[in-house]
Amino acid sequence: MAEVVLEKVNKQYDNGFHAVHDLDLDIADGEFLVLVGPSGCGKTTALRMVAGLEDITTGTLRIGGRVVNTLSSRDRDIAMVFQSYALYPHMTVADNIGYGLKLRRMDKSDIDKRVRKAADMLELGPLLDRKPKELSGGQRQRVAMGRAIVREPQVFLMDEPLSNLDAKLRVQMRAEIAQIQRELKTTTLYVTHDQTEAMTMGDRIALMKAGVLQQVGVPQQLYDHPNNIFVAGFIGSPPMNLATARLNRAGQGFELSLGSAVLSLPDTVLAERPALAAYAGREVAVGIRAEDMEDAALARDSSAQGRLRAKVTLTEALGSEIVAHFAIDAPKVVTSDTKELEKDAHVDGLLAAHQAINTFVASFAPRSRVRPGDEIEIVVDRERLHFFDPVTGVAVR
Numbered sequence: 001m002a003e004v005v006l007e008k009v010n011k012q013y014d015n016g017f018h019a020v021h022d023l024d025l026d027i028a029d030g031e032f033l034v035l036v037g038p039s040g041c042g043k044t045t046a047l048r049m050v051a052g053l054e055d056i057t058t059g060t061l062r063i064g065g066r067v068v069n070t071l072s073s074r075d076r077d078i079a080m081v082f083q084s085y086a087l088y089p090h091m092t093v094a095d096n097i098g099y100g101l102k103l104r105r106m107d108k109s110d111i112d113k114r115v116r117k118a119a120d121m122l123e124l125g126p127l128l129d130r131k132p133k134e135l136s137g138g139q140r141q142r143v144a145m146g147r148a149i150v151r152e153p154q155v156f157l158m159d160e161p162l163s164n165l166d167a168k169l170r171v172q173m174r175a176e177i178a179q180i181q182r183e184l185k186t187t188t189l190y191v192t193h194d195q196t197e198a199m200t201m202g203d204r205i206a207l208m209k210a211g212v213l214q215q216v217g218v219p220q221q222l223y224d225h226p227n228n229i230f231v232a233g234f235i236g237s238p239p240m241n242l243a244t245a246r247l248n249r250a251g252q253g254f255e256l257s258l259g260s261a262v263l264s265l266p267d268t269v270l271a272e273r274p275a276l277a278a279y280a281g282r283e284v285a286v287g288i289r290a291e292d293m294e295d296a297a298l299a300r301d302s303s304a305q306g307r308l309r310a311k312v313t314l315t316e317a318l319g320s321e322i323v324a325h326f327a328i329d330a331p332k333v334v335t336s337d338t339k340e341l342e343k344d345a346h347v348d349g350l351l352a353a354h355q356a357i358n359t360f361v362a363s364f365a366p367r368s369r370v371r372p373g374d375e376i377e378i379v380v381d382r383e384r385l386h387f388f389d390p391v392t393g394v395a396v397r
């Protein structure tokens with residue numbers, strides 16, 4: 001059994017920088033856990049502490065039930081795959097894969113057996129006699145994987161192993177790595193800044209921000225029930241749309257003023273989120289996923305409730321969907337989380353961040369006819385709204 005358990009693990013670098021705060025993480029035997037977060041959030045530091053490449057300042061690390069805080073890296077029975085594959089250029093693929101075993105003085109015929117088995121698994125069989133320079137990027141990445149696999153370690157530690165590959169190869173390799181891990185059932189801690197990798201590869205995801213763990217759970221749980229605005233904005237592409245709204249009582253129920261739109265809330269919304277009633281008469285941050293909005297021209301529900309009017313500013317026809325961007329007259333949400341997310345945003349996001357207008361992104365069925373400049377009505381799935389405290393960013397539920 002190779003469960004990996006971190007208990008209140010902290011890392012303070014010599015310059016005083018506190019990179020990891022009280023990290024509690026429990027990676028079950030055989031589990032694939034993805035540690036994800038924006039650049040600088042401390043995920044590599046956390047992985048390096050598990051690897052024994054970085055001292056743990058305080059806290060406890062257990063691998064397979066044993067406290068390993070002070071054990072050297074080579075005695076932890078782990079194998080790492082890094083972003084840079086660090087292959088030996090003068091050695092063949094076979095020698096690169098088997099080198100770690102040779103250093104451990106394993107019998108040559110045993111090394112050959114393990115190398116062959118790993119090569120079969122990774123479809124490297126025909127390439128065993130080649131040198132790294134005669135391989136494609138994806139093949140080199142597989143050799144690096146092979147080198148970890150032959151060690152038959154208790155734990156795999158992977159740090160952005162796909163970031164040097166082009167987009168198409170990344171998609172292919174992420175499926176391959178996930179499949180190999182499931183075949184071998186080796187406990188794996190995988191670090192990435194890419195939420196898509198996290199969503200598609202992990203049995204569970206642990207999301208960090210500024211050294212602090214924000215949420216751990218199965219991917220769908222983080223997507224559907226984010227603990228706070230940071231998780232909501234980080235997991236999912238496009239990110240969750242956010243706006244400041246006002247919750248009001250209306251008769252027996254509640255309604256939401258979202259800019260000039262008024263959405264009456266079905267009773268189930270409050271029933272499932274009892275803490276929401278306390279926001280009556282106040283501002284609340286509302287989150288709406290792109291797929292929870294529908295072009296009203298295509299909607300079956302003909303009721304006028306739950307609709308926004310908006311002017312489309314941009315459309316992207318992706319074949320499987322039409323992505324429509326529109327301005328919404330409800331104010332942006334500004335919290336420490338949204339500032340952190342904007343820092344990490346890609347160029348589009350950065351541009352939007354500097355504009356005062358709040359832009360929403362909706363995903364419409366491909367038969368939608370919306371075009372830039374159109375004034376349209378959008379049906380919002382009110383049952384799937386997300387609510388957050390507008391100051392702390394914590395989910396209201």
Ligand code: ATP
Binds near residue numbers: 040045
């Ligand atoms: P990236 O994806 O960019 O690698 P990360 O989430 O893996 O980011 P870390 O590499 O763990 O982040 O770094 C976390 C923080 O610790 C960063 O602010 C970084 O500048 C700081 N840091 C890393 N190594 C050291 C060091 N040796 N001394 C001082 N500070 C460090």
